[in-house]
Amino acid sequence: MRVLGIDPGLTRCGMGVVEGSVGRPLSLVDVNVLRTSADRPVAERLVTIEKGVDAWIEEHRPDAVAVERVFARSDVSTVMGTAQASGIAMVCAARRGLPIALHTPSEVKAAVSGNGRADKAQVGAMVTRILRLDAMPKPADAADALALAITHIWRGGAQARIDAALAAAGRNRR
Amino acid sequence: MRVLGIDPGLTRCGMGVVEGSVGRPLSLVDVNVLRTSADRPVAERLVTIEKGVDAWIEEHRPDAVAVERVFARSDVSTVMGTAQASGIAMVCAARRGLPIALHTPSEVKAAVSGNGRADKAQVGAMVTRILRLDAMPKPADAADALALAITHIWRGGAQARIDAALAAAGRNRR
Structure with missing residues (x-):
């Protein structure tokens, strides 16, 4: 399956396929970071993100989209823009x-490194290894977007196996 | 001028023209509250909001859109959805x-009631009076959306007069 991971942000929005x-073995299809200028109005920046995400979905035709879940307890100065960018990304996919x-x-973090509290460098190093890249994807938003896509494939796979097992168990009971 | 005011929210999104x-004297053109069910996935709810706002802009052809500015210090349980809904509304307009x-x-609150700390009932009562309505718009999200549109017309008007005065002063200096 092909998954688009999106690390949402108003200033930098990571997209990794x-x-x-x-x-x-998983393979990298493409990775990019959409940037919008803090000098521009928020609405215009959100439209730029919408166009960028739309263009990527159009180009790469993913089977699913994985978006980082944003929490209100995150850094207050950026959380509103991050929430807005994540909403736009979700709408593009939906x-x-x-x-x-x-x-x-x-x-x-737990999926790619085995440690839910891994730092940016550890996540970047694991993404580099998992996708057998020559160098760590930069900036961190690019690596994070790829880590999201990797997580989705691995978790989705596990979920699919669990669903299949439950379905089989259900059939056996009938 | 015709202004669409939007009080963004994932569960209830107020729209007032x-x-x-x-x-x-200002006049009410239309008011509505878009509702989406908390049982549905967030992405689907955001698409419903996008369609609703798009349909309203199409129907009422406003000259401008006024959206409530969301702060991260608001109620944590709803702020992320509010931020996402506001982002969608802004993109529809942009x-x-x-x-x-x-x-x-x-x-x-200050624009419609003269008191920046007015409560919901005071805002609703002033909106009812300003628009010469027979009854207070309900729910509060409807009244808030209308209050946003009223604020925009009044503030925009003042800003336009200031801009005109500054332009005139500039001409006189030349």
Whole structure:
């Protein structure tokens, strides 16, 4: 499956596309960071993000979109813009009927590094290793977007196996 | 001028259209509250809001859109959804090139009631009086959206007069 991971932000919005399935090597399809200037009105910046996400979905045709779940307890100065950017990203995906999953930063860190409190450098290093890249994706928003996509494939795979097992158990009971 | 005021929210999104200009009686064009169910995924709820705001802009053709400015210090349980809904509303307006203004709750309360700390009932009562309505618009989100539109017309008018005076002063200096 092909997953678009989005690390939402008004100033920098990371977008990473990863392809693969559970138990097989994953591969990087593309990664980018959308930037908008703090000098521009928020509405204009959000439209730029909408266009950028739309263009990426159009170009890469992901099977699902994974967006970082934003918490109100995050840094107050940026949380409103992050929430708005995440809303725009979700709408871009939902309008096309794409499945959307939200993963928390802790879930992503735990999935790629085995440690829910891993730092940016550890996440970046694990993303580099998992996708067999020559260098760590920069800036951190790019690595975080890829980590979201990786998390989605791995968690989705586990969820699919659990669903299949439950369905099989249900059939056996009938 | 005709202004669409939007009191953003994921569960209830107030939309009020007011027409008029500074120094003349204002009139209610239409008011509505978009509702989305907390049982539905956030992305789907945001798409519902996008469609509702788009349909209203299409129907009422406002000259400007006034959106309540959301603060991170608001109620934590709803602030993320409010921020996302406000982002969607702004994008709907910005995509059409409509001017967008953000007004804080205090600015709105001060504009319609003369008191930046007025309560919901006072704001509702003043909106009813200003628009010469038979009854107070309900729920509060409807009254708040109308108060935003009223604020925008009154503040915009003052700003336009200041701009005109400054322009005239500039001409006189030349």
